[in-house]
Amino acid sequence: MVRLASALLLVLLLAGWEVYCRVAGVSALVVPLPSAVLRTLWDGLAGGYLLPHLWVTTAEMAMGLAAGCTVGFLAGVLLAEVPVLRRLFYPYILASQVVPKLALGPLFIVWFGFGTTSTVVITALICFFPLLENTMTGLQQVDPNKRELFRMLRATRLQTLLRLKIPSGLPVILAGLRVAVVLALVGAVVGEFIGGRQGLGASIIAAQGMMDSTMMFALFIVITVLGMIVYQAAAGLERWLLRRPWKG
Amino acid sequence: MSFVSIEQAGYGVPSGGTILDRIDWTIGEGEFHALVGRSGCGKTTLLKLVAGLLAPSTGAVRIQGEPVRGPGAQVGFVFQAPTLLDWRTVLDNLLLPVSLKRRPQPADRRKAEELLDLVGLSGLEGRYPSQLSGGQQSRVALARALVTEPPLLLLDEPFAALDAITREELQDDLLKLCARHRTTVLFVTHDIAEAVYLADRVAVMEGGHLRHALPVPLARPRGRDVRYSPRFNALCLELRHAMDGADSGVALERAS
Numbered sequence: 176m177v178r179l180a181s182a183l184l185l186v187l188l189l190a191g192w193e194v195y196c197r198v199a200g201v202s203a204l205v206v207p208l209p210s211a212v213l214r215t216l217w218d219g220l221a222g223g224y225l226l227p228h229l230w231v232t233t234a235e236m237a238m239g240l241a242a243g244c245t246v247g248f249l250a251g252v253l254l255a256e257v258p259v260l261r262r263l264f265y266p267y268i269l270a271s272q273v274v275p276k277l278a279l280g281p282l283f284i285v286w287f288g289f290g291t292t293s294t295v296v297i298t299a300l301i302c303f304f305p306l307l308e309n310t311m312t313g314l315q316q317v318d319p320n321k322r323e324l325f326r327m328l329r330a331t332r333l334q335t336l337l338r339l340k341i342p343s344g345l346p347v348i349l350a351g352l353r354v355a356v357v358l359a360l361v362g363a364v365v366g367e368f369i370g371g372r373q374g375l376g377a378s379i380i381a382a383q384g385m386m387d388s389t390m391m392f393a394l395f396i397v398i399t400v401l402g403m404i405v406y407q408a409a410a411g412l413e414r415w416l417l418r419r420p421w422k423g
Numbered sequence: 424m425s426f427v428s429i430e431q432a433g434y435g436v437p438s439g440g441t442i443l444d445r446i447d448w449t450i451g452e453g454e455f456h457a458l459v460g461r462s463g464c465g466k467t468t469l470l471k472l473v474a475g476l477l478a479p480s481t482g483a484v485r486i487q488g489e490p491v492r493g494p495g496a497q498v499g500f501v502f503q504a505p506t507l508l509d510w511r512t513v514l515d516n517l518l519l520p521v522s523l524k525r526r527p528q529p530a531d532r533r534k535a536e537e538l539l540d541l542v543g544l545s546g547l548e549g550r551y552p553s554q555l556s557g558g559q560q561s562r563v564a565l566a567r568a569l570v571t572e573p574p575l576l577l578l579d580e581p582f583a584a585l586d587a588i589t590r591e592e593l594q595d596d597l598l599k600l601c602a603r604h605r606t607t608v609l610f611v612t613h614d615i616a617e618a619v620y621l622a623d624r625v626a627v628m629e630g631g632h633l634r635h636a637l638p639v640p641l642a643r644p645r646g647r648d649v650r651y652s653p654r655f656n657a658l659c660l661e662l663r664h665a666m667d668g669a670d671s672g673v674a675l676e677r678a679s
């Protein structure tokens with residue numbers, strides 16, 4: 176019922192936009208007509224112009240996400256397990272947290288050249304931190320009683336990690352993954368702004384060069400839908416991994 | 424020979440507080456001892472010293488003559504809170520002590536199911552802890568400690584969350600099991616009647632000190648009738664007085 180109302184709201188909003196633009200005669204360069212945007216979107220998808228770009232962005236996002244999350248998770252486990260390393264590295268990790276990662280984009284272009292590699296590296300760097308942070312937090316906030324139980328049962332350190340700390344920290348770790356997924360899309364698109372030849376971000380820059388606002392709006396829609404799909408996928412994975420009836 | 428001997432054991436925290444002060448106590452092999460005392464008097468701490476989870480700051484704890492240096496394989500511990508793994512089924516929780524050592528065999532599984540039956544939870548092996556009541560969770564925790572048949576069992580108020588009838592049944596089951604395996608037991612409880620019914624000897628703690636030792640000369644096996652006998656009630660009253668009066672006449676009476 177609420178879903179229906181929510182969809183209706185969108186239709187009303189688009190209709191209002193369309194009517195206002197037509198009546199007030201707003202230039203298509205500033206705000207394009209929704210109908211024109213939808214036509215461009217349809218042509219781009221059906222005509223095959225958008226598909227390669229969509230594919231490139233998706234691939235870059237996936238690679239960056241996989242690399243960043245893997246390294247972030249492993250580093251989180253290491254820092255949570257070895258207090259010396261944590262004390263040694265944590266100030267630097269904190270410092271690098273506040274460095275705007277996107278500002279490093281131009282540097283990566285110098286190092287890795289234009290194209291996929293730079294974008295993947297930026298994306299990975301952005302995904303790294305939420306996983307690191309949440310893995311560390313998740314592994315460290317294990318119920319002390321359960322830790323004592325494992326001590327009493329003389330579990331090895333590896334057993335305690337694999338059978339107590341990771342499962343009990345999993346909700347926190349997966350919340351980090353959900354954040355990383357959204358950031359990965361931002362990373363991939365903005366990475367392409369800076370150094371991409373192909374992809375949705377690069378297409379936005381190209382459309383901007385041609386003053387094609389209609390195309391830019393069409394690309395926004397594609398990016399938004401892509402973001403919603405990956406977010407839902409991550410949320411679904413989370414639900415599946417944490418499936419436990421009557422979770423209390 | 425004494426199975427457990429606590430020799431002048433003390434425990435303090437860095438912030439300066441003394442939680443346990445020079446405790447002396449011995450438990451003979453196969454004996455069942457109860458530890459009673461008001462909340463916060465240090466019962467859990469003493470139990471953890473015996474388990475090797477905490478190291479005494481003075482004195483020593485010995486099990487079979489060997490000083491305790493850490494959690495040992497021959498000790499089973501039932502914690503005050505059930506501490507089950509929420510992401511594991513009841514059966515997997517029961518088998519945890521086994522599965523940390525080796526892959527559970529069908530025999531282990533049968534044993535776990537037997538124990539589950541014993542604590543009145545048969546048929547619930549596939550459930551998750553969040554699907555159990557508080558009392559059912561503490562029964563799973565009890566069964567988990569029994570699954571490896573440890574020669575020394577330390578229990579921290581395992582029946583506190585149970586109704587009177589279930590508690591009496593479990594008390595009888597525990598006594599039966601411990602008699603069968605000649606298990607040595609130290610059992611912490613708040614409940615005076617429970618202490619008298621279960622134990623050969625009851626230790627009364629107060630503010631980190633062991634104040635009294637009360638032998639319970641009731642014949643075993645103890646049945647339901649024992650609970651309503653005048654002898655039993657007299658012992659309960661005696662224990663009650665011992666808990667009430669730290670330095671009253673009762674203490675001197677018992678000491679003499």
Ligand SMILES: Nc1ncnc2c1ncn2[C@@H]1O[C@H](COP(=O)(O)OP(=O)(O)OP(=O)(O)O)[C@@H](O)[C@H]1O
Binds near residue numbers: 440464
């Ligand atoms: N880590 C700690 N630091 C400081 N004080 C502590 C610590 N652990 C326990 N205590 C104190 O030591 C005392 C004994 O605690 P303990 O848990 O042994 O009590 P208990 O007899 O088991 O009580 P209860 O019956 O409520 O479980 C308490 O007064 C408690 O406040």
Ligand SMILES: [Mg+2]
Binds near residue numbers: 467579
């Ligand atoms: Mg306690």
